[in-house]
Amino acid sequence: MRKDEPPLVQETSAKRIVVGPLDVQLHSSAVHRILKMAACTLDHEYQPYCKPQPDVVEERVSVVPEQVSALEEFIPTRQTSVTLMRATVTVPAAEYNLLHLLLPVLLGHKVSTAQTSVPQFQLLRPLPALQLQFERVTFEHSVPMYEQEVTRTASSLNQPSDTLLHHCYTHCYLKVFELQAGLTVIDSEGVFQPLIPIIPSFSTALYGKQLHLPAYCPHRTSRRPRTFETPTNPDQRNPGRVLLKALSGSAVCP
Template identity: 60%
Template sequence: MEEDMDGQGTNQFSSPDLYMQSGCPEDGDMGWVTWAWSFVPAIVGTEEEMEEGLFQQRETEGISNNPQQRTPKDPIVSIGFYCTKASVTFKLTETQSESSYYSPQKVKSREVLCVEQEGITIEVLMMGEPFFDCQIGFVGCRAFCLKGIMGIRDFEENMNRLEEDAVFISCGDSLSSKGMTYLTNSLFDYRSPENNSVRAEFILETANHKETYTEIAGIQRFGAFYMDYLYTMENSSSKEPQDFSVVSLEEVVPAVQETSIKRLVVGALEVRLHSSAVHRILKMVTCAMEHEYEPYCKPQPEMVEEGHGAATPEEISSLEEFIPTRLTLLTLLSVSVTVSMAEFNLLHTLMPVIMGCKVAPVLVNVPVFQPVRPLPAVQFQVERVNVEHTVPMYAPELVSTVSSLSQHSDNLLHHCYAHLYLKPEVVKSNTWPQS
């Protein structure tokens, strides 16, 4: 009976036409495949009608519609990922054996660190090779200590410590106070064009993109972190995105100009460095460096092709006009760093491994943890920090070309190096508790 039913089902839906004929919306037993196929004629018909209307208009204007001259445009792809809340817990494992010599060893793990994020957004927009944009942001983030570290029970349940004492990194706001702004213009936003029967318009020009997705707009939408990575490939003559819809066979494709801009904005960041946080971070760094396995990847030596001849005057002139670069802009807003006095110190067992020294494991006398309050501390506050990093996109080829020239300009030499600029604004410092 099951074989007959499978055979009938296969024959019944063996072609798309039979999908369409198998049922109609009025039928009560309409399947999801039939429902999905019902949208295909409408979508394909609309696209074909638009293309036919465009081609007919071109024929009336006297432009030939040779199939060899018509190249389809690059499709526009828009992808979005959204997460309300995510947490990552870091654990340290250790091997323990029972009192008996022949007893098997047991592996136990202990939670030491947790990172929580709220309102996470990842959006990607691309149109073939000429345009690619990726935006990442989240509303709130915090990192806090868990349980104990290196035998010191500083945040065990029986310590009765405040939850805010365990937090050493805090950034942004919570969703309860910020709201659902991270879903703006997504399919989960009822105000988006798609949810109001309006076709969405994508920004595919560099100038409009910079005017729309500014630093203020990113912080207002997210609050904690905002990253915007933009890569464009523009025509050097028109300074506009390339349109390959109509390309002649004899037409020479003009040179393109590549740009890569990465903007990162961090807002309302508070960092509190105390003994518990420092020991947990350095302990994980120590475990990562003290391994007995091969690294995941090894740096490959840079291979520069030596077969190219001397650069022509036209190539040098084009380099003088434009050199592809990667620009990274990092902005920190309202940064507060508090360094507290050490409550315990076991760094002498961690620093040798971090510095690359091989040391034999030794027994460490773990002191009994007793929290001291109030704890003396030094606090630094910065209203704004701007970091700008510029590097040539094709550094080996550029350096090889410029080095082969007998006379080179300052502009070419300037782009052969990476540049880093740091600009802090309104720096304050104070001690706590104040006398």
């Protein structure tokens, strides 16, 4: 660190959000709204609000050993963590098999009035549903506060340390604990029947990282490596999986 530079302040930022327990139900109307939002997003008529600017690569500057040692000792980071506790996600079958009539409207196609007018139907009960349950889901995001300074310093060295290389990336972790899936039935009173397991309880993790300012490190070919870990889950054919095929086909065209 040069004399004219201010002293290095050891700062960090950590944001943690914990939500739970959760009970989310995605009915057919919610699926239709999601399809409409996706159609509007993909069929917009406006220019993007911002365009990615090309990275401006500055000339390599010589770094003093004291500056490198200070960065290796402590690099300010910004960490964000979101945790969902004891969540249940239920996706019931479509109560009205009208997607072949609603899909053109959702996608913005021109249809006649006769095609959009549909009769009134009573609620379908019992109603099969797919249910996902997990004990905990954690998403973690870590990024250095001054990624440009760290990346420039690492690119100026012939053999940067593992610590500097680690902070040249944005790191993302997704951890899922005790996830299980099964089929259930909603009776006429709206009560869920006992779960028929499809996938037994298991835990999994997904890790990925993205290189900051790849123009500074053209020799590094692995810019977005990813790692996926999951235990062995043998394919088990049971009545639940057979019913799942009928459930998935309830919301598509007959």
